[in-house]
Amino acid sequence: MMPFADLVRPTLARRLVLTLLMAFGAVWVVLVSFYYWQETGQATIDRAQRIRGEIVTTALAKFDQPDQARAAIAIYSDFFNTGLRHEGVPGYFLLQLEDRQGRRLYMSPEGGAASLRGVAGRFTEQTVNGERYHVFRGDTARWIVLIGQPRLDSGWLLARLGSNLAMSIFIAFPFVLLPVWLAVARGLRPLRRLSDTIAARGPDDLSPLGCDARYAELKPVADALDHLLAKLRSKIAREHAFVEDAAHELRTPMAVIAAQVHVLEMAAGPDERRMAARRLEHAIARASHLVQQLLDLARIDSAATSAAAAVDVAQLLRHEMAVAAPAAMGRDIDLSLEAPDMLLHRLEPHAFQSIVQNLLDNASRYVQRGGQIVVGLGERHGMLVLTVADDGPGIAASEQALVFERFYRVAGNDASGSGLGLAIVAQAVKRLHGTVRLETGLGGRGCRFIVELCTPALSLKEAS
DSSP: OOOHHHHHSOOHHHHHHHHHHHHHHHHHHHHHHHHHHHHHOHHHHHHHHHHHHHHHHHHHTTOOSHHHHHHHHHHHHHHHHHHHHHHTOSSOOEEEEEETTOOEEEEOGGGTTOOOOOOTTSEEEEEETTEEEEEEEEEOSSEEEEEEEEOOOHHHHHHHHHHHHHHHHHHHHHHHHHHHHHHHHHHTHHHHHHHHHHHTSOTTOOSOOOOOOOSTTTHHHHHHHHHHHHHHHHHHHHHHHHHHHHHHHHHHHHHHHHHHHHHHHHOOSHHHHHHHHHHHHHHHHHHHHHHHHHHHHHHHHSSOOOOOEEEEHHHHHHHHHHHHHHHHHHTTOEEEEEOOSOOEEEEOHHHHHHHHHHHHHHHHHHSOTTOEEEEEEEEETTEEEEEEEEOSSOOOTTTTTTTTSTTOOOTTOOOOOOSOHHHHHHHHHHHTTEEEEEEEOGGGOSEEEEEEEOOOBOOHHHHO
């Protein structure tokens, strides 16, 4: 027995059947409404009643004797009412014959003692024995004919029209469903083949699908899958290159650590041991810094995003500058800030901290002793703008486009570093939907990094 979950799972076939049922139901409602409006329309009723009246009047005009006219109209009365009973229509026609003096010569048996009244050339409404009738009057040279047509009950008429049309709809439904079903089933075959092609691929096969998407509706799916596979190939290639570069960068401090440990063990005197210890500490610090930057880059690269929060960006920037101040003071670097007392924005704090930390670290490493670093924070055109400018050696124009790549280091510079700082900045800026660019720094030299972030500004009330 099929599991219940499979029975209730949405399928295209089930949706097709339900859609067709709804469409046929809508057609049924529209047709019932149209025919009901047509049957109950005054023009339709008048036309049918006029035709009956003209037939009877034309026939009676040929008779001169009352008995002949009475016999003829009795035949028409039986004929009309037999037709109603045969069709199952409730009610009955009333036919009344009078001479030109107004003496009644005949009344349908169903009418009893009632009398019909009418005006020549006009239709009238009349209640007879509690039922509403639409009355036609026809005049000849000798006779006056009145025909009363019963008003049909709306409920009965709707039920009659609905049942008649329902049978037609029921008969037509399979003749419409079958070709549509076949067309859909045939149309889904390429999608099934595409599914089988994907299912048959190995977990490491990221090559293009090579699917011949002949159908216009299937081509966007195949193109999107190929595009996704291309992005996966590119991402995996970047990860492989990243791992190889990280291993290469870690090899140097690890080799230094191993060498200095050996020197420390073999040192003949305290001075040699102190020198080896300092070199060992420097190598460990470099390795630790590199590992931390690798972790930062991996965290920023991750798809998961931390929740944006209301942050006083000015206060956060002052905190990061306070952390960086001891290292700057140790090299007599003048570190200054130009920022408002408070600047509230909604953003990811860790991503913004990574930008500030790495820009400050980069400037501190490359600015010469006694140099200057100026940090600016503000808003421009609705964007949060952070600038870090220095008067260091600067970066050649030919290399400015490369400094944001991983493990790239400017040639001819002996400052320590791993080449990851600006790559982390670029990735964090991208995460915050911003841009970063490099210009000339202080006094026409050095570097000025300008970061523009598209983050919503907040008021004090919104932040609270």
